Amino acid sequence: MVQAVLRAEGELRDREKAVALVDETAPLINVVAANDAAWRAGIQLGMAQTQAQLCGVEIRRRSRAQEKAAHAALLDLGWSMSPRVEEHAQDTILADLAGLNSLFGAEENIAREFARRAAELHLRVQVAVSTNLEVAVHAARGFAGITVIPEGEEARYLSGLPAQTLAPSAEALETLERWGIRTCAALGALPVLELSERLGQEGVRLQELARGAHTRALVLAEPVEILEEEMELDDAVEDLEPLAFVLGRLLDQVCARLAARALSAAAIRVRFDLGDAFEKEEQVLNEQFSTKRFGEKTGIRAAGVNAVDGNGQSGTSAAKAELKMRANVVAKATTHKDSRVTTQAQDFSASVNCKDAEKTYEKVLNLPVPMRDSKMLLKLLRLQLQADPPSGAIVKITLGADPARPRSTQHGLFVPNSPDPEKLELTVARLAKLVGNANIGSPELTDTHRPGEFRMNRFFPQMNETRGRGRASKKSASDGNGEPAARRPATGCRIFRPRLAARVELREGRPAKIFFRGLYGRVVTASGPWRISGDWWREDAWQQEEWDLQIAFDGESAGVSASVLMNAPANMHAIAPVQDVKAQMRAGLYCVYYDGACRSWFVRGMYD
Amino acid sequence: MAANFAALRSQVELALAGRVVAPFNYRDRQEVVTVSSGISEIDLLTGGLPRGALTEIFGPSCSGRTSLLLSALSARTAQQEACALIDGGDAFDPHSAEAAGVELRKLLWVRCRNVEQTLRATDLLLQGGSFGLIAVDLSDIAPQLVRHVPLDSWFRFRRAVEDTPTILMLLEQESNAKSCASLGLRLEAGVAGWSRMPVEGAAESAPGCAAGGPVNYSRLPWGWLLEGTSARGEVSRSRVQKGNAGYFRGGFAAAAGAAREGIFRTRMDWDFFSLPIAAKRK
Numbered sequence: 001m002v003q004a005v006l007r008a009e010g011e012l013r014d015r016e017k018a019v020a021l022v023d024e025t026a027p028l029i030n031v032v033a034a035n036d037a038a039w040r041a042g043i044q045l046g047m048a049q050t051q052a053q054l055c056g057v058e059i060r061r062r063s064r065a066q067e068k069a070a071h072a073a074l075l076d077l078g079w080s081m082s083p084r085v086e087e088h089a090q091d092t093i094l095a096d097l098a099g100l101n102s103l104f105g106a107e108e109n110i111a112r113e114f115a116r117r118a119a120e121l122h123l124r125v126q127v128a129v130s131t132n133l134e135v136a137v138h139a140a141r142g143f144a145g146i147t148v149i150p151e152g153e154e155a156r157y158l159s160g161l162p163a164q165t166l167a168p169s170a171e172a173l174e175t176l177e178r179w180g181i182r183t184c185a186a187l188g189a190l191p192v193l194e195l196s197e198r199l200g201q202e203g204v205r206l207q208e209l210a211r212g213a214h215t216r217a218l219v220l221a222e223p224v225e226i227l228e229e230e231m232e233l234d235d236a237v238e239d240l241e242p243l244a245f246v247l248g249r250l251l252d253q254v255c256a257r258l259a260a261r262a263l264s265a266a267a268i269r270v271r272f273d274l275g276d277a278f279e280k281e282e283q284v285l286n287e288q289f290s291t292k293r294f295g296e297k298t299g300i301r302a303a304g305v306n307a308v309d310g311n312g313q314s315g316t317s318a319a320k321a322e323l324k325m326r327a328n329v330v331a332k333a334t335t336h337k338d339s340r341v342t343t344q345a346q347d348f349s350a351s352v353n354c355k356d357a358e359k360t361y362e363k364v365l366n367l368p369v370p371m372r373d374s375k376m377l378l379k380l381l382r383l384q385l386q387a388d389p390p391s392g393a394i395v396k397i398t399l400g401a402d403p404a405r406p407r408s409t410q411h412g413l414f415v416p417n418s419p420d421p422e423k424l425e426l427t428v429a430r431l432a433k434l435v436g437n438a439n440i441g442s443p444e445l446t447d448t449h450r451p452g453e454f455r456m457n458r459f460f461p462q463m464n465e466t467r468g469r470g471r472a473s474k475k476s477a478s479d480g481n482g483e484p485a486a487r488r489p490a491t492g493c494r495i496f497r498p499r500l501a502a503r504v505e506l507r508e509g510r511p512a513k514i515f516f517r518g519l520y521g522r523v524v525t526a527s528g529p530w531r532i533s534g535d536w537w538r539e540d541a542w543q544q545e546e547w548d549l550q551i552a553f554d555g556e557s558a559g560v561s562a563s564v565l566m567n568a569p570a571n572m573h574a575i576a577p578v579q580d581v582k583a584q585m586r587a588g589l590y591c592v593y594y595d596g597a598c599r600s601w602f603v604r605g606m607y608d
Numbered sequence: 609m610a611a612n613f614a615a616l617r618s619q620v621e622l623a624l625a626g627r628v629v630a631p632f633n634y635r636d637r638q639e640v641v642t643v644s645s646g647i648s649e650i651d652l653l654t655g656g657l658p659r660g661a662l663t664e665i666f667g668p669s670c671s672g673r674t675s676l677l678l679s680a681l682s683a684r685t686a687q688q689e690a691c692a693l694i695d696g697g698d699a700f701d702p703h704s705a706e707a708a709g710v711e712l713r714k715l716l717w718v719r720c721r722n723v724e725q726t727l728r729a730t731d732l733l734l735q736g737g738s739f740g741l742i743a744v745d746l747s748d749i750a751p752q753l754v755r756h757v758p759l760d761s762w763f764r765f766r767r768a769v770e771d772t773p774t775i776l777m778l779l780e781q782e783s784n785a786k787s788c789a790s791l792g793l794r795l796e797a798g799v800a801g802w803s804r805m806p807v808e809g810a811a812e813s814a815p816g817c818a819a820g821g822p823v824n825y826s827r828l829p830w831g832w833l834l835e836g837t838s839a840r841g842e843v844s845r846s847r848v849q850k851g852n853a854g855y856f857r858g859g860f861a862a863a864a865g866a867a868r869e870g871i872f873r874t875r876m877d878w879d880f881f882s883l884p885i886a887a888k889r890k
Contacts, residue, residue, distance in 0.1 A: 417738050417773065418688075418689075418690050418738060419690055419736060419737065419738040419739060420738065423736060423737070423738075424736060424738075426736075427732055427733065427735070427736035428716070430732050431718055431729055431732055431733070434725060434728055434729060434732070435718055435719060435720055435721070435725055435729065439698075439718065439719035439720075440716070440717070440718050440719070441716070441717065442712060442713055442714075442715055442716060442717065443700075443702035443705075443712050443715070443717055444702075444712060444713070445702060445703065445706055445712070451703075452701075452703070454702045454703070456717075457713075459715075459716040461690040461713065461714045488836075488873060488874065488875050489646060489647050489675050489676070489678065489679040489708065489872065489874050489875070490675065490678060490679075490704065490707050490708035490709070490874060490875060490876070490877055491675055491704070491834075491836050491837055491874040491875060491876050492672075492673075492674030492675040492676075492677065492678045492701070492704055492705075492708065492874070493674065493701040493703070493704040494674055494697075494699040494700075494701065494747070494748070495699055495700070495701045496699070497698050497699070525800070525802060525832065526832070527802065527832040527833055527834050548834040550800055587670070587797070588669050588670035588797070589670055589800055589834065589837060605699075605701060606669060606670060607670060607834070607837060608669060608670050608671070608672065608673055608674035608675065608747070
């Protein structure tokens with residue numbers, strides 16, 4: 001538990017401050033865990049928060065979300081070293097070291113590598129190496145630092161450890177204490193048959209564990225597909241600026257975990273629990289719970305203790321204190337039908353989640369290439385959040401990463417430099433913030449003959465591919481220097497967006513005069529009509545008669561301009577005021593069409 | 609005195625460390641590397657488009673600015689270079705660009721709404737770097753608005769693109785970048801080319817539908833087809849040096865020569881527009 005909090009708060013970790021964790025077991029807030037410095041300062045398990053504050057230690061609230069993330073980080077540590085990892089407990093993992101000697105050398109070096117990588121994940125670990133799984137677990141829990149147990153000497157190493165390290169049941173522990181059995185050596189020396197008669201199969205198992213003779217196979221854990229980190233905020237945060245620090249910290253942790261598994265992030269998912277909604281839901285929860293409760297407050301404590309079973313504490317004193325507390329509470333829970341209360345509490349938490357799902361804010365940052373640079377990811381995330389900020393105050397942050405294989409590129413000697421994908425993504429994100437997401441990207445023609453149809457794709461140039469599919473790359477020949485041989489260029493067209501309404505006068509079935517943008521033009525040459533239509537099976541079927549017109553503009557039309565301007569786009573003047581339009585549109589080639597659907601003339605664009 | 613100078617010099621060098629390599633060393637003007645614009649007439653006239661410099665192309669409507677832009681984009685994307693178009697008036701037509709051979713997947717299109725957005729987008733892209741060509745299209749923006757853009761913006765762009773392989777192309781109605789541009793090219797509209805259907809018997813001046821006589825299709829609108837346009841280019845400013853060591857071969861003689869004008873013609877690829885999308889991509 002303490003490790004989980006220290007992992008998230010670098011200041012506490014670096015200065016090795018005394019930290020005590022408190023948890024709410026209504027109506028009191030008690031100490032549930034502490035680090036060695038806090039024990040030395042006089043902190044005791046079960047102490048009230050007010051008492052603990054008098055000891056001059058840092059008080060933090062227990063966070064199950066952080067414990068979950070710390071456990072996931074511990075698993076990542078295991079997978080970074082070995083593919084065969086067992087998820088033994090909340091604070092303990094087992095890893096198969098077979099084959100690692102060729103990479104790291106002696107077993108002590110392997111253990112040191114574990115500790116080093118754990119430090120990179122902001123975890124302080126105790127490592128034990130043994131040929132026996134259970135011996136490794138108990139040695140890791142019992143001895144500080146690195147312990148390497150040679151084969152055949154398991155019993156000797158375990159002999160000094162207290163019997164509580166073997167995690168006996170409360171009844172068995174009480175019996176052993178009554179007998180005066182306090183160490184593993186004493187427990188291992190007891191005769192098996194008599195122990196079995198008095199403590200049953202548990203006694204036999206404990207005796208085997210104490211002698212280091214209990215054997216079993218490794219139960220492999222499945223690697224998770226999404227790496228998540230969570231943080232609950234003490235006070236709700238409304239502004240994005242202070243949130244950036246928290247996001248940065250979470251991203252650092254996620255990136256460290258990705259690095260531990262030699263992976264990168266293909267997407268970053270961020271979820272905020274919004275304050276108002278959360279408070280309301282809590283209120284609902286309390287009301288429901290008060291009407292439907294089955295047991296007393298002790299029952300709720302038992303539900304919480306189930307989670308404490310997998311406590312991340314290390315150190316003998318913490319283990320002792322926790323064990324006493326657990327024995328105490330289990331005894332109480334038995335009398336209050338804890339199982340029913342536990343089930344009910346789980347139902348409520350599920351209902352809260354369902355309701356919160358409607359009040360949460362989610363954002364997915366899809367990355368063009370897998371990335372692991374936490375600073376770059378933070379910049380991208382901030383730009384995304386600034387473009388679409390959450391609607392309420394944030395009380396909880398969940399940040400996840402979709403893992404992917406890191407990008408590997410082989411640059412060609414003759415391939416021109418292309419923008420760095422990470423830098424490019426940041427530039428595109430900044431541009432998207434400036435002009436809007438819909439206004440930036442790479443255009444792609446859609447599979448239709450409807451004029452002007454295209455879609456915007458995300459811009460990600462694949463520079464290392466073979467020659468592209470573009471017409472130029474296939475048709476143009478090289479001049480010998482790598483440059484394409486110049487050929488007669490295609491006529492460019494400029495599109496008016498939105499389309500310009502026009503009034504056209506026909507003479508003998510062909511346009512003779514045209515009025516648009518407040519200007520009067522005489523048609524010099526006309527080519528058309530080129531009739532096109534499509535999508536007749538849809539509601540937005542289109543039918544157009546297209547003309548290519550060479551127009552000479554003689555001057556402004558007095559009577560027509562007003563009506564034409566009424567149909568003109570509102571932002572037309574922002575682009576080109578009428579006086580300038582007159583100046584620039586003396587003559588030109590325009591694409592004009594008659595829209596059969598709305599029976600009106602429009603100017604599509606200009607050949608330039 | 610000398611000690612003071614030395615101290616001052618070291619202080620300045622220290623202050624500019626990381627930004628300017630050697631502030632007191634004379635900086636030789638580097639030879640400009642030029643690349644093809646995709647139009648041979650323009651290449652012969654200008655010596656190609658200079659990298660690491662600002663190229664200004666200006667002229668009235670229908671003067672071939674867009675055709676030149678598409679040709680340049682086509683040439684650069686064909687060379688696997690990433691290009692960017694900052695579209696000040698949102699007038700870019702992806703269909704005609706694809707017809708011109710532009711590989712659209714390698715083109716970043718930024719659709720802006722005003723001059724301020726366009727300039728800020730240009731700044732961001734220049735900082736991003738590594739684009740082969742960055743085109744800033746201000747053709748549809750009123751000249752007096754562009755005139756109000758302070759000169760230091762163009763100067764900043766020129767400095768930002770210097771010593772990079774990027775071609776910064778600016779399209780306007782009037783020249784505004786002045787001395788910040790390494791190459792200035794004025795374009796003017798030429799004559800449009802129209803093709804006619806063959807005349808069957810009748811004289812060209814005969815009416816389209818003479819009673820009882822053969823039809824003169826050339827008098828009918830559907831008897832005409834826009835073939836393309838022509839434009840005249842004139843170099844207004846060029847810093848492309850004589851004896852340029854760039855790898856574009858055709859440019860050196862042209863840049864050093866006396867020719868200041870050139871005419872190029874464009875074509876309409878009507879067949880391309882009628883093709884289905886799958887055939888266009890083949």
